[in-house]
Amino acid sequence: MSSRIQTPDTSFALLHDAPELETRRSFLGKSGLVLSGAAIALLAGRDALAKGKKTAGSDVNVLNSALGAELEAIAAYQVGAESGLLQKPVLDLAVTFQGHHKAHADLLAQTVAKLGGKPVSAKEKYDFPVDTLKTQADVLRFAAMLEKGAVSAYLGAVPILDNRDLAKAAASILGDEAMHWAILRNALGEAPVPVAFMS
Amino acid sequence: MSIALRAQALLGIALAVAAGGAIAKGELTGDPKAGEAVYARCFACHALTYNRTGPKHCGLLGRRAGSVPGFQYSVAMKRANWIWDKKMLDRFLANPMKVVPGTTMGYAGVKDRKERADLIAYLEQAGKSDVCREH
Numbered sequence: 001m002s003s004r005i006q007t008p009d010t011s012f013a014l015l016h017d018a019p020e021l022e023t024r025r026s027f028l029g030k031s032g033l034v035l036s037g038a039a040i041a042l043l044a045g046r047d048a049l050a051k052g053k054k055t056a057g058s059d060v061n062v063l064n065s066a067l068g069a070e071l072e073a074i075a076a077y078q079v080g081a082e083s084g085l086l087q088k089p090v091l092d093l094a095v096t097f098q099g100h101h102k103a104h105a106d107l108l109a110q111t112v113a114k115l116g117g118k119p120v121s122a123k124e125k126y127d128f129p130v131d132t133l134k135t136q137a138d139v140l141r142f143a144a145m146l147e148k149g150a151v152s153a154y155l156g157a158v159p160i161l162d163n164r165d166l167a168k169a170a171a172s173i174l175g176d177e178a179m180h181w182a183i184l185r186n187a188l189g190e191a192p193v194p195v196a197f198m199s
Numbered sequence: 200m201s202i203a204l205r206a207q208a209l210l211g212i213a214l215a216v217a218a219g220g221a222i223a224k225g226e227l228t229g230d231p232k233a234g235e236a237v238y239a240r241c242f243a244c245h246a247l248t249y250n251r252t253g254p255k256h257c258g259l260l261g262r263r264a265g266s267v268p269g270f271q272y273s274v275a276m277k278r279a280n281w282i283w284d285k286k287m288l289d290r291f292l293a294n295p296m297k298v299v300p301g302t303t304m305g306y307a308g309v310k311d312r313k314e315r316a317d318l319i320a321y322l323e324q325a326g327k328s329d330v331c332r333e334h
Contacts, residue, residue: 061296061301061303061305062305063305064303064305065244065252065304065306068244068303069243069252072244073243127249127250129246129248145242146242146243148239149243149244150243152240152241152243153240153243153244153306155240155307156240156307157305157306159307160296160306
């Protein structure tokens with residue numbers, strides 16, 4: 001699986017700077033994300049190993065659970081991208097978000113391996129309710145549902161990770177999932193941030 | 200029982216119901232509608248009608264743990280020797296990794312007792328719905 005983040009080609013004119021500046025910022029931002037993520041994984045792996053097998057084992061289960069959900073999210077976005085229902089710029093958005101999930105999955109898999117665990121693999125086949133996806137809005141709602149669930153899943157993971165660096169890394173991913181959820185809601189014409197607290 | 204005592208007892212029952220808990224034998228009666236909102240937290244891994252990272256939830260109440268055909272459970276969950284009823288679900292949802300050490304459900308749990316009751320009420324109602332009858 002590639003660790004590279006897909007090149008975002010968002011068409012949010014209001015959010016864009018001049019093309020040159022955008023290219024440079026985008027490159028720096030993406031490089032920073034990958035490097036810091038990898039650094040977190042490696043450092044956290046060493047710390048957790050030093051704390052003992054039992055602790056690492058518990059964290060491996062939590063991280064593998066998150067990895068399984070990330071792999072499913074990657075597959076879900078692939079279904080959305082190939083559905084023919086998404087039009088630009090929404091299609092670009094979906095591909096960008098899928099790239100984020102790939103980066104999350106790579107980081108989680110590396111960390112699970114570093115902790116001595118066996119990273120879960122993507123399923124050969126995922127069941128998605130494709131018969132209910134008839135329009136772009138249907139796909140967006142489905143993706144938003146998954147992203148909101150992901151926020152809750154990471155909220156449920158952060159407090160039970162024994163290693164604080166791993167908890168920090170999970171919280172970093174949580175923030176990304178929350179942004180996905182908000183942007184998808186916005187694309188649907190819904191209030192992007194409907195609540196002050198997530199659960 | 201005097202009329203005054205009877206009235207006091209009835210008032211007590213009314214207050215208990217009004218408190219939203221509908222308390223009976225120490226159990227909370229959940230609100231399925233509120234539980235549907237709680238269920239949204241499960242959407243990263245679960246669905247009612249099909250297996251995902253976690254097993255499907257249609258038919259959960261009354262089902263033996265670790266028994267959905269085609270779903271790859273952890274060894275720990277396969278060994279869990281019980282039938283999912285409301286009481287067992289309540290225990291599990293409060294702290295999945297403590298109740299089934301080794302479960303792949305890496306989640307802190309639903310800590311609020313009323314939220315768990317609501318969630319279980321929703322799962323019970325959904326299990327009887329047309330959607331679940333076909334799955």
